[in-house]
Amino acid sequence: MKKIEAFIRHESFDAIRDRLATMGLPSMSVSEVKxxxxQQGYTESYRGAKTTIFLRPKLKLEMAVDDGDVDRAVDAILELAHTGEPGDGKIFIFTIDDAIRVRTGERGEVVLAPHEGAHT
Ligand SMILES: Nc1ncnc2c1ncn2[C@@H]1O[C@H](COP(=O)(O)OP(=O)(O)OP(=O)(O)O)[C@@H](O)[C@H]1O
Ligand SMILES: [Mg+2]
Structure with missing residues (x-):
């Protein structure tokens, strides 16, 4: 199992979520981050005062997936997050030691598979 952690633009999220769901990968967590x-900070004038902005808002998309799903999930994110401009984001991939479904106590890759009664 791997964890994909992708920093993406807000504008790209809906298309990425739709594509991943269509691919059978609907499970994810999303947070607003800065x-x-x-790049270094950029300076802009605000009410006459020059302010340097170092942090920009991004979305962090986190997904735990089977090893066999990593490449196609990453390819989908890459295709839909890419504009070619600075700030398109980054993707990090981690190895997951274990996963546990709290309701059943199941462990391992079975936790990531589709199952009866899934509605959220
Ligand atoms: N090394 C990193 N560690 C943690 N988060 C990072 C790292 N690099 C980028 N991020 C996250 O990804 C977001 C987007 O990064 P960004 O696309 O600007 O990377 P970049 O290396 O500057 O590439 P680009 O030249 O395309 O802008 C950042 O705002 C930050 O939230
Ligand atoms: Mg950048």
Whole structure:
């Protein structure tokens, strides 16, 4: 199992969520974050005062997936998050040691599979 952690633009999220769901990968967590990549802060004037902005809003998309789903999930995110402009984001991939479904106590990859009665 791997965890995909993708920092993406807000504008790209709906298309990414729809595509992943269509691919059978609807399980995810999303948070609003502020971050910076390699660029230094940029300076803009606000009411006559120059302010340097270091952090920009991004979405953090987190997904635990089977090893066999990593490449196609990442390909979908890459295709739909890419504009070619700075700030398109980054994707990090981690190895997951274990996963546990709290309701049943099941462990491992079975926790990621579709199951009867899934509605949320
Ligand atoms: N090394 C990192 N560690 C943690 N979060 C990061 C890292 N790099 C980027 N991020 C997150 O990803 C967001 C987008 O990064 P960004 O796309 O600007 O990366 P970049 O390296 O500057 O590439 P680009 O030149 O395309 O802008 C950041 O705002 C931050 O939330
Ligand atoms: Mg950047």
């Amino acid at each position: 971050g910076s990549g390699r």
